Amino acid sequence: MERIDDKSRKKFAKYVSLNILAMLGSSCYIVADTFFIANGIGADGLTALNLAISLFSFIQAIGLMVGIGSGTRYAVSMSRGERETGSRVFSNAIMAGIAAGCLIAVVGLLFAGRIAEAIGADQVTKGMTSTYLKVIMFFAPFYIVNHTIVAFVRNDGNPKLATIAMLAGNFSNIILDYVFIYLFKWGMFGASFATGIGPVISICCLSAHFIKKQNQFKLIKTRFLLHTVADFCKLGISSFVNELSTGAVIMIFNFLFLGLGGNTAVAAYGIVANVALFAVSIFTGIAQGIQPLVSDYYGKSMTGQLKAVLKDAVVVALVLTAAIVAFSNLFNDGIVALFNKSGDPLLQSIAKEGITIYFLGFFPGSLNIVLAGYLSAMEKAEKGFIISLLRGLVIIAPSAWLLSRFFGMTGVWTAIPVTETITLLAALLMLKKTIYPPLSSSETPQLPV
Template sequence: MTKTTPFVEFIRYSFFSIMGMIAISCYILADTFFVAQGIGTNGLAALNLAIPVYDFIHGTGLMLGMGGATKFTILKSQNNKKGADQIFTNTVYLGVFFSLLFMAGGVFFAGRISTILGANQKIWQMTTTYLKVLMLFSPAFIFNDIILCFVRNDSNPKLSMIATVSGSLFNVVFDYIFIFPCGMGMLGAVLATGFSPVVGLIIMSPHWLGKKRWFHMKRLLPDTASIRMNLSLGFPSLLAQISSAIVMIVFNMIILRLEGNTGVAAYGIIANLSLVVLSFYTGISQGIQPLVSDAYGKLEQKRIVQFLRYAMGSMLVLSAAIYLILFVFADPIASAFNSENNATLHTIAVTGLRLYFTSLVFAGFNIILSMYFTSVEKAFPAQIISFLRGLILIIPIAFLFARLWEMTGVWMSFPAAEFVTAVIGAGLYVKYKNRKWA
């Protein structure tokens, strides 16, 4: 990582990471588009109710992958092979445990989860089908996230990107094949999504099964210290994904009361676009993580500050460009997901696109700052930022704003929560910046 300038390193890692994260987010966006075209408004509403479970699964995978890979990078920079193998082995143990947990939930509780998420009689069966199959594929999602993080941090960000893009392309192609020529409906959509991470794991196999890798499975008993370190460092990544799930669940509940299934379908368009848009910031944050952790392990504080500045500058430019596109093209974007030409859905979605995404700068700042703290082993401030934006602020603000301004309040609650979190996050940075490596 030190053979080129810090800026070139940042561009290389961030570009590949952004492309990879966009590809992962497109798993669900592809489902959204093809379900909207092939099944209609009810299918879109059912999918939107099920997506928070995907966020929990993907968030768990990122928690384990980012937590383990962060410590792995620090140990690698210190040439500690034994410690690197130990953290990888314990990450795999955690992956098996959570995979079994999600699979059991899919087999025994998919219908109950659908009901809890708000599925009514019209969409309950579609929601349950999607959830059950999705949760049965949880080992593929979780281990794909784990291996992606370790391969990227093992100096191979390009292969990680190729694997995720290939998986996403597989999902797009087979979404179309399963839903249209095969007529499999919601089952086809979730099968295409479920097999996508399998493709990614196969493409990365030359690295994670190769002899040149720095991480290996060892015959070790689970180590409490390693597991605790993994979960602590990775927890902000889980919360970042859970925040999306929490927002969707809360918004679905509120919008069902205000606008019914049509409103939920309109929000589905915005929520799924949000997964893609926020993946830019997640990609930047995951791109700087191995670089910051490597510099941290080598006690190179100047490089740490440089990477953070590059990340924030890139975030500002991207935010301006993305919001301009969404504002100008809100009408055609909403129309692309409105196969039934539902006028109410179109109106709600266009307004939502222009209001909801005023949050971009604040959300990007929070995501990058949280990962920065994680990368230098400052888990506590990272967890505070993640808790604020994912649990503590968004729920009361959403209910309050919806009560005051109905749908306009719903759309503005997300920017408000991200703004307050950003102010607090900036305060945390000021507090920690004069401490060693903060």
């Protein structure tokens, strides 16, 4: 049985714990938005937020694809002593991130209203949804660049600073949420503006890595190399689809719940989905935490260490999942009540059922997230992509629609554990073929004559 040595285990614990903290902090600002909007603006504001978050996931997905993909390529390059390549990858990642972010910002300024209508906003929620989208999309360049620099700083041996920067940005958002919504009475504009300032503060914190000259990478004068961008985007595609799947699921569920229970059902789903972000952020933190280790071991062909890291990651994911599911069932009523200031019994009932069923999907879902990140960190991007695509679009959409036809809202909730379980079976098959590939004819052992 493969075992990880004490030094590597300490490194594993450090990277994983710091990334879990960072991702928890990242999810905090969305949950804070949910809490402050639910209690400061009301159920209609909560519905508008949940509609807008589906598009916000697209911005985050691009940031993660560029950041995780380029960070993975940087880690592999540095493990092979290719320092110049690392700086070239960083420079192209920053250029690509700024270009994509500016394009999103322009689209948001011009078409936020039409986008709000397209994702399901009605006359009651259109104005608030449009406002939130316009501000969030304006800050898209900062989101994407922040994800990129965080990934490079983490892969450059400074996960502590990467974590501090993310936490600083996210907790400043929580404070500003309170100030802008409750004190300044800025409503949805205040909530979105507070969220947009977060990555700006994070980038300022990350600049310490360069000021103290701890960086092994730097911006260099280079042409925009499309093949370089395509290469690291390929490595980050599973992260892209993984995050985009969150937005896709939210959008699909929004339309289904609108048809089954109107704005109240969408608001209830918003509570469940945003609370679930805490759990998803933990599993994403595990996947991102093992990425530098897996990329390094892969670059050095340390097969035993690769298997040991995967084993530890799976154990941590399952233990944390069990704790999350137990906690959510014990305190189901109280969790929902935090976001239901008016005490709406229908909102309470729908959200309670959602938490009970939805969270069961974390048992297979946590492993899917870890396995997708693990395979991508080994330059098996296509397999990570397939896992993310299965759980994000291919299975969830038809299963949610089909189950809702037979079981109504209960069927929509049940689609999550069903989808994650089917995906896990496919993921385990791909993992087996990666770790234990079939022997070619030339490698097949021959019996002695």
